[in-house]
Amino acid sequence: MSPPEFERTFTVLWGDIDANRHMRNTAYSDYASHTRFAFLAENGFPMERLEALAVGPVLFKETTEYFRELRLHDRIVVNLRVLAWAADGSRWSVCNELFRVEPGGERVRAARITMEGAWFDLRTHKLRVPPPELVAVFDALPRTEDFVALPPRRKG
Numbered sequence: 001m002s003p004p005e006f007e008r009t010f011t012v013l014w015g016d017i018d019a020n021r022h023m024r025n026t027a028y029s030d031y032a033s034h035t036r037f038a039f040l041a042e043n044g045f046p047m048e049r050l051e052a053l054a055v056g057p058v059l060f061k062e063t064t065e066y067f068r069e070l071r072l073h074d075r076i077v078v079n080l081r082v083l084a085w086a087a088d089g090s091r092w093s094v095c096n097e098l099f100r101v102e103p104g105g106e107r108v109r110a111a112r113i114t115m116e117g118a119w120f121d122l123r124t125h126k127l128r129v130p131p132p133e134l135v136a137v138f139d140a141l142p143r144t145e146d147f148v149a150l151p152p153r154r155k156g
Contacts, residue, residue, distance in 0.1 A: 013084035032096035089135035
């Protein structure tokens with residue numbers, strides 16, 4: 001049995017719209033980021049705890065693929081899944097998919113955002129392996145169909 005889906009529902013706001021009356025490209029990233037940090041907070045890692053642990057996520061790459069337009073007042077659902085993961089939690093790639101929810105409830109995929117990253121030590125400003133309890137939280141996320149296991153962090 002796979003872990004439950006983590007997702008959040010939003011309504012596209014006026015400030016999210018560009019000159020073409022579509023959701024601006026950076027708003028896609030904002031909703032994806034909000035969903036990732038909601039996941040952390042709801043699983044015991046709000047910003048205050050990450051700060052106390054002196055650890056934070058760092059992104060190396062973010063890619064957005066657009067499939068359908070999103071417009072003002074559209075209701076959207078954003079999910080979070082793991083695309084690639086090192087067993088020690090040191091490196092990862094996650095995926096957010098954004099869906100427009102039609103009046104009848106059907107979901108239409110609007111975009112897919114993938115991010116590659118790692119965990120950053122806020123004191124030393126170097127990459128690090130996260131605490132085991134944080135590894136366990138991410139390890140419980142659903143995986144994408146094209147999930148890849150990554151090698152653990154090399155020492156040195």
